[in-house]
Amino acid sequence: MKIGVLAVQGDFAEHVAMLRSIGVEPVEVRLPEHLEGIGGLCLPGGESTAMRRLIERWGLRGPLLDFAATGAPLFGTCAGMIIMAKDIDGGEEPVLPLLDVTVHRNAFGRQLDSFEAELTVPVLGDQPIHGVFIRAPIVERVGAGVDVLASLDDGRIVAVRERNIIATAFHPELAGEPRFHRLVATMATEHQEPAEGSARRRHPTRREGLPR
Amino acid sequence: MSAETSTWTTKKGLAQMLKGGVIMDVVTAEHAKIAEDAGAVAVMALERVPADIRAAGGVARMSDPSVIESIMAAVSIPVMAKARIGHFVEAQILEALGVDYIDESEVLTPADETNHIDKHAFKVPFVCGCRNLGEALRRISEGAAMIRTKGEAGTGNIVEAVRQLRSVLAEIRRLQSMREDELFVAAKELQAPYELVRQVAADGKLPVVNFVAGGISTPADAALVMQLGAEGVFVGSGIFKSEEPARMATAIVQATTHFDDPKILADVSRGLGSPMRGLALEQIPDAERLAVRGW
Numbered sequence A: 001m002k003i004g005v006l007a008v009q010g011d012f013a014e015h016v017a018m019l020r021s022i023g024v025e026p027v028e029v030r031l032p033e034h035l036e037g038i039g040g041l042c043l044p045g046g047e048s049t050a051m052r053r054l055i056e057r058w059g060l061r062g063p064l065l066d067f068a069a070t071g072a073p074l075f076g077t078c079a080g081m082i083i084m085a086k087d088i089d090g091g092e093e094p095v096l097p098l099l100d101v102t103v104h105r106n107a108f109g110r111q112l113d114s115f116e117a118e119l120t121v122p123v124l125g126d127q128p129i130h131g132v133f134i135r136a137p138i139v140e141r142v143g144a145g146v147d148v149l150a151s152l153d154d155g156r157i158v159a160v161r162e163r164n165i166i167a168t169a170f171h172p173e174l175a176g177e178p179r180f181h182r183l184v185a186t187m188a189t190e191h192q193e194p195a196e197g198s199a200r201r202r203h204p205t206r207r208e209g210l211p212r
Numbered sequence B: 001m002s003a004e005t006s007t008w009t010t011k012k013g014l015a016q017m018l019k020g021g022v023i024m025d026v027v028t029a030e031h032a033k034i035a036e037d038a039g040a041v042a043v044m045a046l047e048r049v050p051a052d053i054r055a056a057g058g059v060a061r062m063s064d065p066s067v068i069e070s071i072m073a074a075v076s077i078p079v080m081a082k083a084r085i086g087h088f089v090e091a092q093i094l095e096a097l098g099v100d101y102i103d104e105s106e107v108l109t110p111a112d113e114t115n116h117i118d119k120h121a122f123k124v125p126f127v128c129g130c131r132n133l134g135e136a137l138r139r140i141s142e143g144a145a146m147i148r149t150k151g152e153a154g155t156g157n158i159v160e161a162v163r164q165l166r167s168v169l170a171e172i173r174r175l176q177s178m179r180e181d182e183l184f185v186a187a188k189e190l191q192a193p194y195e196l197v198r199q200v201a202a203d204g205k206l207p208v209v210n211f212v213a214g215g216i217s218t219p220a221d222a223a224l225v226m227q228l229g230a231e232g233v234f235v236g237s238g239i240f241k242s243e244e245p246a247r248m249a250t251a252i253v254q255a256t257t258h259f260d261d262p263k264i265l266a267d268v269s270r271g272l273g274s275p276m277r278g279l280a281l282e283q284i285p286d287a288e289r290l291a292v293r294g295w
Helices: A012-021 A048-057 A061-069 A079-084 A179-192 B008-017 B029-038 B050-056 B065-074 B088-097 B133-141 B159-176 B180-190 B194-203 B219-228 B245-257 B262-269
Strands: A002-006 A025-029 A041-043 A074-077 A085-088 A099-104 A115-119 A129-133 A138-142 A147-151 A157-162 A165-168 B022-026 B042-045 B079-084 B101-105 B126-130 B146-149 B209-212 B233-235
Touching (some): A002 A179, A012 A025, A012 A041, A012 A179, A048 A079, A074 A079, A074 A179, A079 A085, A079 A099, A099 A165, A129 B008, A147 A165, A165 A179, B008 B209, B022 B029, B029 B042, B029 B065, B029 B245, B042 B065, B065 B079, B133 B146, B133 B180, B133 B194, B146 B159, B159 B219, B180 B194, B219 B245
Parallel strands (some): B022 B042, B022 B233, B079 B101, B101 B126
Antiparallel strands (some): A099 A138, A115 A129
16 A cells, blocks of 8 residues: 655654554655655645645646545645634635644644644544644534534644545644554555445445535 | 643644745845745744844844744744753743744754753743754653754755754664663763653654754755644745745745655746855864854
């Protein structure tokens, strides 16, 4: 199984290392042709304004949207969440409008407000997740088809999923937390090799039967 | 939920988010907007770019807070600012302003000839310059959460940056080749804490992000240091001392991402106008060399 990591800017090397540690072959994606043969894609943390420019300049936008439309899993952390949001607070144009949420950039403030906190993410089991939030965004609004995977104690939403798209405001790749990447790998495997004799199945943690 | 702010992970984590990117020196809010639009990952707020500091002579100090604040208000990307080496009060002021990173910088006139700032004492993270591995590890032991090689700022000449980056990486490779029992003496020779030396020998890299600064003035310069092993670049005078700053800034951003693709490098290097004029190192008297500041 190969999983791509968008490598135009940001902490892509940390995602690459995480994928390698769970036995997945990582592929750095800087140009559209690098998307060939991968079963899923991670969008790293970084500066979303810089990533936006690089995605546009090298014609990645259309191919990334096409890739998402195949049903392959995409997983964005922090800037990766902003890149995939349909609405960005403050009226910025969306980059890859894949996730029916409104995100607020730098929602906690500047670097001095960056923090670490324990989170509960029920779809990943009982063990809490150590969340590293760096100039992090939050999700201010979720659409009808979006599952909330995790919130802070004050209710602010920090992890979401809509079908094949997963996004977190924090950085599992900085916390040695492999469960999100494992989930992406599982989804990618099911997407690429649906079990013999069955129609392409929905992933067990995927919410079923909700109106779109 | 018990949230903890200003942890070591969040301090060095911000630098990790800047990797593969370009941090640009800016002196006005308009410059900062140009840098952000070009795809800079952060800006360094200054009163004068290093080439002008070099030309002006005299004592170079922290910028006026109003300059820094106007730049913080103009852009959404992180804003860094420089304090003099050892000037912990300038650093306190920058922290009070809420900058995202402090550069304890040799580009400004040092305030202390013996001690650097105790950077562990601050909530805001620091980046520090180095010329070699020993200097890098001493800065990290003082609390620097990001390292940059110094190059020779304000010259538009990449030669010092290349020398220093090669030196840091060669010394790391040398540590990796050593027996465990040889690392004690290596630490003594590097004048660096043994624990950090052992960690570098085991990991084969610095424990914090390592950028290159000082002398980058073309897309090819940026790609050169990226191919050598830099994790990102600072560009000071190279952008706003060039003929067409916006185009040069954009091209250097593209080259930093596609550093390994000569076709793209050729593409982005085309028709950029003149880069900054630049200085041969031999033209600079020893007393005006910036890289030797800090110890």
